[in-house]
Amino acid sequence: MSRWGLTIPLTGLPLTEHREIVESLPGLGYTDAWSAETNGTDAFTPLALASQWAPDLRLGPAIVPVYTRGPALLAQQAATIAGLAPGRFVMGIGTSSDTIVERWNGIPFDEPYKRVRDTVRFLCKALAGEKVKEEYDTFAVKGFKLDNAPAEPPPIVLAALRPGMLRLAAREADGAITNWLAPKDVRTVRSELGDDPELIARLFVCPTEDADEARAIGRWMIAAYMTVPVYRAFHEWLGRGDALRPMNEAWAAGDRKKALEAIPDEVVDDLIVHGSPADCRARIREYVDNGLTTPVVAIVPTKGLPLTDAVKALAPSAG
Known part of the structure; x- marks a missing residue:
């Protein structure tokens, strides 16, 4: 298996206590660390720290909402992490949900498909160092240019749950991110995304018998x-x-x-x-056998196994 990711930060563990864990990940066989953004840490700060703690890991947010930051700020933050982790950063964006966007941030959750489409088009230009002056359907940008455009623009992957967004990801981005699916569902997702784009999925793993x-x-x-x-x-x-x-x-x-x-x-x-850690690793490999490119383990804390032990037990090197 080529890729095996971990969700950071770990649930219930302060970000300040992650350094030793993140430093250990490449030696355990993890290739990626992916953050998230709901109602805890923001998506970018854990990646900034991980870029210095484990210079071999590929990093990405899964995902950053396209509504809660302006387009220029999204580009700035992506460029910053791309500069900290040259060639090792993947920008993950998506609609998020009406709960996060509308109820928690007071921003109308309007035309989500168009907003993602417009954002990926803007980011492709901005992260390539172009000056952007464009009237998109859902926003306008008037003369923005990054001062710190990365030498190597990062790939952009889209959160995609259904056919329209999956097809957009295949057509205009570098891959798709999904979650909350069974191994057999990967084939359904692939039927819309196609066989070639990278498919990333956060898998909720509860290592208990x-x-x-x-x-x-x-x-x-x-x-x-x-x-x-x-x-x-x-x-x-x-x-x-x-x-x-x-x-x-x-x-x-x-x-x-x-x-x-x-x-x-x-x-x-x-x-x-x-199930047992061995059972969980076998189940994760079922996803890969069905077409998942990059499994991203999200460890669900249990009574029996401390988080640091779970990271080791669920690693590819464990078996």
């Missing part, structure tokens, strides 16, 4: 995500609409307990990687 614990954690995570419209539509497309309908109906009615109980074990087992 206590299936009840893993499923209880997984149900909370699934309910939090799958009730968001973009993820609900994604799983309807993947064929889980009927399986998740009772959960969505209970959630919409305000009955959280019933919503959690309505999630079938089979759905949890599909979407959460759990």
